Amino acid sequence: MPPESPRVVAYGYAASIIDGLGAGVAAALRDSVVHACAAEQLVVTDVVVGARSVVVTHDSTAAPAIREILQHLSTHFATHSIPTNGPMIEIAVRYDGDDLHDVAEHCGLSVNDVVALHSAAAYVVEFCGFSPGFAYLAGLPTSLHLPRRATPRPRVPRGAVAIAATYSAVYPRESPGGWHLIGTTTHELWDIARTPPAALAPGTSVRFVQMP
Amino acid sequence: MTMIVERVGLTTVQDFGRSGWAHIGVPHSGAADRTSFLLANRLAGNAPNAAMFETSGGIALRMLADTAVVITGADCDATIDDRPLSRCKATRVRAGQLVHIYRVHTGVRSYVAFAGGIGAPHQLGSLSHDTLSDIAPLRLTVGTTITLGVTHHASSSLDISVNPRSSARLGLIRGPHYDLFDIKFLEQLVHQPWRVSSESSRIGIRLRGAPLPHGEWHELPSFPLVRGAVQITPGGELVVMLADHPTTGGYPVIGVLATADVDDVAQRPAEHTVAWSWIAR
Structure with a gap:
């Protein structure tokens, strides 16, 4: 340890x-x-x-x-206590992920509860990895903590909003993935031609805003 | 444009890689065998970071202008038209001629540099093809045209061609999770041979050995990986992080290869045996 x-x-x-x-x-x-x-x-x-x-x-x-x-x-x-001094970003989410109902069932909650909990929480990028622009967002409410899917998906679409273990994340582009998909966003997480190319860096604060 | 790709096997464009982006998940990438890469640029008269071809599967290039070519790294069968092309020397090549690298042997990767280096628009400060993230500023297919930059100094040649170094034992520095393992386990790790798996790539060299005493380690909170870090997987495999390694991982890093030994292991083909010894950090 x-x-x-x-x-x-x-x-x-x-x-x-x-x-x-x-x-x-x-x-x-x-x-x-x-x-x-x-x-x-x-x-x-x-x-x-x-x-x-x-x-x-x-x-x-x-x-x-x-x-x-x-x-x-x-x-x-x-x-010394550490202030979070990164920028604040709002990500608009349509809660229409393929795993939304499964997540609700496994957590013993309604779909509305899952959406309300996920969109009410304050997140901070703890670190990045997995693929360029993929940010591990700390701050997921404990009632939504779930292990990864037993079988990862070979293709998770770009913009998928997902949760696994103690984190939430947005897939910056299409890739394989084992997280639970709860929504989608059109927010551009990764653009190699932009400066900086990643929308989320360690320390960035994030809020998810529910889209109708 | 100075040349056209007429045939291409497993070949990527590489320079020294992308620095300064790992914190947003971008692998460093760059030449897998840095010693051979730097030698090729020195002999070609290029700046140390100039981009070149890293080939395991061969490439054929039709020249559209006069230039000079240098091959280093793994031994390979290579020709200019039908004349054999030797390694580790700058060879003049004229417009109309075909530089052809066929089979790569006595190693895994040959480096093919041209005077001036490959020129193209960079992505995140580099021309390197990162195979993990699929960042490829210059993707090679039949018909790709290549433009060269300007040379940095005069080209030159070695008196003899050198093969990539292949040490009997690679030096392993204690990794950040060395202390999670008991001494018996760590001794057996270095006292048994490890075999390079065919699943090795620019991302990592996977090594299989006899089953180790059962470990009780588990995944750790994700931490940053570095080139040459040796991870131990729950299945008892070792994985040496190579150029395109992911920026973070969760399996314990038992050791880190001495810098020069990363180049060595990058040139070990499948089924080749690797042995280690612990060295002071």
């Missing part, structure tokens, strides 16, 4: 990881890491957020300086 308190360790010669972070800390810590590395004129390749971790990829010669920054920030973040 991950340790209870944050620790900074090598992740090979060319990366460093801080893990054991509290829920919701990683995205805010990323901003601080990016700024601290820039202030120290350290060249980093990527600063990537996980559910409870942040990884910096860097030149092997920069490892000691970067680990010192991570160590310093981990003690700072352990004693």
Whole structure:
């Protein structure tokens, strides 16, 4: 199991990881890491957020300086609460997903309850992964927590609004997927020609608004 | 345009990859064997990051202008018209000639660079074809036209052609989840041979070995992956993250390959055996 308190360790010669972070800390810590590395004129390749971790990829010669920054920030973040300072995005959803009725049944709720709970909650992007622009949204009400589907779908359409485990997400484009589909949106989550290409980045606040 | 693709097997355009987008789920991508990639650009007189072909299935290119070609990486059968084309040297090639790379052997990927490097509009700062996300700024099919950029310095050649390095043992640095496993398990991991699976790709090299003592590990909260990270799956397979690896994952990372050893493993064909040893971090 991950340790209870944050620790900074090598992740090979060319990366460093801080893990054991509290829920919701990683995205805010990323901003601080990016700024601290820039202030120290350290060249980093990527600063990537996980559910409870942040990884910096860097030149092997920069490892000691970067680990010192991570160590310093981990003690700072352990004693300060983290404000969510990302942008706020509203995503309009038509609750017409193929799994909506199954979700309601498994959760012992009505379809209207599922829609009301999902659209009333406040979400924050905890981390991204799976495919470009795919954001794991923390904040799903506990009464909607369900394991993934036993059999993933080979094709989930672009714009599908889904839930699984403790997260909600929107599929940025057509892909395979094992999450429960509860709705659809026309919100453009990923456009490689746009700057930035992803609508949702770690730390972004999200609300789902029900469309008639 | 400087050349036209006349035939294409499993071949992608690669440069050094996409930096700075992993936090929104975009894999780094880029050349799988960076040593061979950098050598090809150096010999071709290109900037270190210039784009080239990474081929496992061969490619035939009809020249429309005079240029120079360099092949590095896996040994392969290659010709200019009917003359054999040797590796690790800059060879002049004239308009009208056909550069043909056939079978790739003694490795998995050959690198084919042209003086000036492949030029095309970038996507997210790179020309690399990311096979996981299907980001492909320049997709290769029969009839694709290729334009070259300008050279950076003079082209050159090695005295001998070099094969990709193939070490008896690859160096494994303890990964972030090393401590989740007991010492007996970790010893057996390095004391048994691992065989490269045919399901390996630019995304990851999958390795199969004798069954390990039963582990009690489970999926972890998703965390970022890095090139060379060695994941252990619930089925007891090892997966070495390669160029197009996903940005995050949930299986424990038991170790991370030493940087140069990632290039080594990227050139191991299916059924090849891999052995490890733990090295200090």
